[in-house]
Amino acid sequence: MVNALFLSLAGLLAAVATGTALWPLLRAGKRSLWGSLVATMVAATLGLYLWLGTPMALQPAAAGAPQTLEQAVEQLQAALDERPGRTDGWVLLARSQLELGRTAEAAAAFERAVQLEPDEPELLLEAAQARARAHPQMHFDDTALQWLQHARTLAPDSERAAWLIGIVQRQRGQPADAARTWEALLPRLEAGAATALREQIAAARADAGLPPMAGATPPPTAxxxxxxxxxxxxxxxxxxxxxxxxxxxxxxxxxxxxxxxxxxxxxxxxxxxxxxxxxxxxxxxxxxxxxxxxxxxxxxxxxxxxxxxxxxxxxxxxxxxxxxxxxxxxxxxxxxxx
The missing domain is CATH 2.60.40 (Immunoglobulin-like)
Structure with a gap:
């Protein structure tokens, strides 16, 4: 039998994520369209998992189908305690914990996933961000920074990795390094994102006592x-x-x-x-x-x-x-x- 726990949790997360993203439709009174789109996304999520995944790998004995996200998280945690070798299970648990606002538990689950697959760039980035969310001051600690640097080594063109490393450098009082990191990222960004990043670069250069970046917008005139x-x-x-x-x-x-x-x-x-x-x-x-x-x-x-x-x-x-x-x-x- 297909694992009811794993599918139920995946469906719950798909419903939460899609329903939130399509909230403007619901507010506009388009309830039928909103409901149809949410249902379609849930069905697509479960269908893809059944087609591409291996749901039998997490089959807890005599586990009833969960009725809430909290129950699903508890059952998934129990299943992973018995079969801890599933990276996708730890990732799903981590994302579920984030949905519940349990940042420390999410960071720990992501760490288990990284231990299983230490060379997946997107996993490293997601794990580093979760670790920062669990920090009282939202700081990236040494472990998170190590994951970010490894992700950038594995995926040198990753915009997300470069942006996050620049944030770490700013947090650690290295504005000149942050400016250099972000300046290298600029040519790969779309116009809107590049404009926003230039403002951050300007602030970092100012904090470092550096002159404005070449080609930067000149200061306002009289x-x-x-x-x-x-x-x-x-x-x-x-x-x-x-x-x-x-x-x-x-x-x-x-x-x-x-x-x-x-x-x-x-x-x-x-x-x-x-x-x-x-x-x-x-x-x-x-x-x-x-x-x-x-x-x-x-x-x-x-x-x-x-x-x-x-x-x-x-x-x-x-x-x-x-x-x-x-x-x-x-x-x-x-x-x-x-």
Missing amino acids: DAARTLTVQVTLAPALQARVVAGKDTLFVLARIPGGPPMPVAVQRHPATPAPLTVTLGDGDSPMPTQKLSALDQVEVVARLSASGTAMRQAGDVESVPVTVALPAGKPLHITLGQP
């Missing part, structure tokens, strides 16, 4: 006196949320007490590292309303799971801050701070 620089730092809990690379960070300025439409907005991939942006007239979604024409603005940072500009359920938004223009210094926002 004609752009009403630009506004904003640095957004994520609280530790949100840093743990964004390591998967699925969230978007919006920084916007709007008229205090006016309509919700911003007069300037930038959209960037959310990362654990601080983000520094400079808002100006070029960031206005409305040609008739420019930032430079205002004497003050209200600034907000928003972490979005959907990636859409309109605020959705599950988004995290900072308390609005009113800033007089021209601003004499950068505005610092900590998003997710109690």
Whole structure:
């Protein structure tokens, strides 16, 4: 008989992941479409596992089908205690523990998987990120760094490995090294990601006392006196949320007490590292309303799971801050701070 535990847990995870990703459809009232897509993904997940996997390898004796993710995790853990040689079982257990918010247990499960298959780049990267999520300060320790470096050796073109190693270097007070690591990554990125990374490189070079990178955007001139620089730092809990690379960070300025439409907005991939942006007239979604024409603005940072500009359920938004223009210094926002 096909292992009910393993299939049930895989189905639960597929339903959670797909349902979350398609949340905007549900909010828009398209329940039938949402349900159909979730069901299709669950069926595809189970079908692929039955076709490509070996579900009989994890067949616990007399185990009933789990009713909740917690029960499935307990049964999978028991099955792995008896048959610990399945890498895919440990990976599934680790991802399930992350879904339950059990970061320490997830890191331990990923470590068992790495011990079984130490030369799988994507596994090494996922394990290193889970280890950082389990750290009180979201730091990559020596073991996590060793995994990242090994992953980059195995996959020299891995953008994710280079990005994460740069984060480690920043965390360890090596901004010049981080800048070099990220600069080598720039040519392989799409335009939007490259723009966001250039801002991180600029911040790292500034901290290292280095001049701006060649070809970097020149500083604003007197004609752009009403630009506004904003640095957004994520609280530790949100840093743990964004390591998967699925969230978007919006920084916007709007008229205090006016309509919700911003007069300037930038959209960037959310990362654990601080983000520094400079808002100006070029960031206005409305040609008739420019930032430079205002004497003050209200600034907000928003972490979005959907990636859409309109605020959705599950988004995290900072308390609005009113800033007089021209601003004499950068505005610092900590998003997710109690």
